[in-house]
Amino acid sequence: MASLGVGLHLIRKRGAGRSAAVERRNLLTVCRFSVKTLLDRSCFETIDDSSPEFVNFVSILEHILSHRLKGQTTWFGYESPRSFWDYIKTACSKVPHNCIRSIESMENVRSSRAKGRAWIRVVLMEKRLSEYISSALRDFKMTRRFYEDGAIMLGEEAGLLADTLIGLNTIDFSFCLKGEGVDGSCPAVIDYTPYLKFTQSADSISSDEEEMRTMGSSGSESSTPDKMATAASIFTEQSNLVTKCKRFEQKYRMALEQKGYLEELVRLREAQLSEAVSHNKALQQSLADTHLSHSLEKEQLEYIVLELQDQLTVLKNNDLRSRQELTAHLTNQWPSPVALDANAVALDTLLYRKSVGGQWEEYVDELTSSSFQEEFPESGAALCRHEPLPDVSRTVTHTESGGQTGATLAPPR
Numbered sequence: 001m002a003s004l005g006v007g008l009h010l011i012r013k014r015g016a017g018r019s020a021a022v023e024r025r026n027l028l029t030v031c032r033f034s035v036k037t038l039l040d041r042s043c044f045e046t047i048d049d050s051s052p053e054f055v056n057f058v059s060i061l062e063h064i065l066s067h068r069l070k071g072q073t074t075w076f077g078y079e080s081p082r083s084f085w086d087y088i089k090t091a092c093s094k095v096p097h098n099c100i101r102s103i104e105s106m107e108n109v110r111s112s113r114a115k116g117r118a119w120i121r122v123v124l125m126e127k128r129l130s131e132y133i134s135s136a137l138r139d140f141k142m143t144r145r146f147y148e149d150g151a152i153m154l155g156e157e158a159g160l161l162a163d164t165l166i167g168l169n170t171i172d173f174s175f176c177l178k179g180e181g182v183d184g185s186c187p188a189v190i191d192y193t194p195y196l197k198f199t200q201s202a203d204s205i206s207s208d209e210e211e212m213r214t215m216g217s218s219g220s221e222s223s224t225p226d227k228m229a230t231a232a233s234i235f236t237e238q239s240n241l242v243t244k245c246k247r248f249e250q251k252y253r254m255a256l257e258q259k260g261y262l263e264e265l266v267r268l269r270e271a272q273l274s275e276a277v278s279h280n281k282a283l284q285q286s287l288a289d290t291h292l293s294h295s296l297e298k299e300q301l302e303y304i305v306l307e308l309q310d311q312l313t314v315l316k317n318n319d320l321r322s323r324q325e326l327t328a329h330l331t332n333q334w335p336s337p338v339a340l341d342a343n344a345v346a347l348d349t350l351l352y353r354k355s356v357g358g359q360w361e362e363y364v365d366e367l368t369s370s371s372f373q374e375e376f377p378e379s380g381a382a383l384c385r386h387e388p389l390p391d392v393s394r395t396v397t398h399t400e401s402g403g404q405t406g407a408t409l410a411p412p413r
Contacts, residue, residue, distance in 0.1 A: 020068075020150045027067065028157050031060045032164055033195045042171040043250050049121075049175055052191070058120055059188040064161065065116075068151035085116035087146040091136035098132075099123065108178055117182045121175040130166040137162065170257045 034057040041053050048054070065084035072082045089100050099122050103109065109118050123129045137143065137158050147153050152161070 024067070024150075024152050024155065024157060027060065027064050027152065028161060030190065030192065030195055031057075031064060031161065034060050035164055035167055037194065038171060039167060039254055040250065043253055047171055047173050053194075054173075056191050056194070058117065059190045061120060062116070062188040063190060064152050067153070068148040070146055070148055082146075083112035083116050085112045085119065087143075088116065088119060088132070088136065090146075091139050091142045092132050094139075095128075095132055095135045099126070106177070109182055111185075114182050118177050121173070121177060121182070124168060124171075124173045125175060127169040129168055130162050133158075133165060134162045167258065170254075170261050 034053065037053045038047060038057055041047060041051060045051075062084065065087070069082055069084060069087070072080050072086070089104070092098055093100055099119070103115050103119050103122065106115070106118065109115050120129070123132050137153065143153050152158060
């Protein structure tokens with residue numbers, strides 16, 4: 001029983017996988033046929049909301065974008081249905097000059113499905129549908145977050161879808177965003193009948209109806225006279241030739257339009273490439289100039305630093321030399337201790353002379369003695385000649401070895 005259950009599970013899984021693959025293939029095939037019918041119709045008339053080919057194409061595109069789309073989980077754990085607009089407005093927000101914000105601000109479009117349908121019409125008029133789909137597919141993480149496994153947007157067929165939609169850029173669409181086409185209450189239903197009769201190959205020129213008329217005319221030739229059969233066959237051949245010429249002319253115009261569009265796209269890309277190359281060269285040249293200027297500035301600053309260091313060394317040497325010269329000059333200007341002692345003794349003598357008066361002669365005799373002159377020759381000679389002594393305001397005290405401390409000269413009693 002366990003093996004039987006496992007076998008049934010595998011059979012169901014394979015059947016579900018086959019059904020998903022068939023569904024993806026059918027949608028992509030019908031989408032390709034729908035794009036072809038739109039291109040054929042655009043050669044004769046303007047495509048708007050009233051064109052059945054466009055209505056069918058929009059329904060197919062909605063089914064592709066909504067294929068295996070995940071629901072939105074609520075607070076209570078339930079999944080509410082979600083529209084493909086929730087994915088588009090998130091994944092295509094990085095497209096330059098996108099129309100997401102303008103569609104969100106439309107007053108007459110309120111539901112999510114209606115905003116998605118309005119977005120399809122706007123990007124078709126802007127000729128940017130393939131650009132939006134390609135930009136959304138490049139954000140694979142975002143696409144994985146919105147779609148389940150087996151979705152068309154997660155498969156390799158999504159790239160083919162973007163390539164198929166690029167042919168719509170040659171069509172001039174004209175839509176009214178306030179009409180019933182953007183009403184979100186109407187479900188998207190695909191009409192498969194126009195494509196069920198599409199049995200011819202890509203190399204075939206005539207349609208199935210023409211081939212049936214040709215077969216019928218060839219079968220009736222045996223039952224009619226020769227002249228009537230010849231006239232009918234000639235008329236049939238002429239009509240077939242006219243129809244084939246019209247088809248050839250239509251395909252030729254379509255090929256010319258696609259060729260013009262691709263040439264314009266190539267010129268635009270070449271201009272963008274040349275602009276990018278020139279901008280890159282300008283940036284490289286600016287970088288080289290900046291590097292060169294920085295190198296020169298660095299060398300100049302290093303030279304200035306070395307020059308300042310040399311000047312600082314010279315200033316230090318000059319300062320040291322000036323200090324030494326000043327110290328030597330001050331040392332030479334200052335009198336010797338012996339001269340200071342002599343001047344101090346002479347000052348004391350002069351003061352005493354003024355105070356005592358009468359005893360000055362005896363004191364002078366003593367000062368002029370040989371012993372005093374030997375000890376203080378300069379002061380004794382000055383006193384003998386009665387010369388003024390130098391102005392000394394303080395008494396020098398000898399602290400060196402062999403000197404006298406607080407020595408003053410007093411007259412004898």
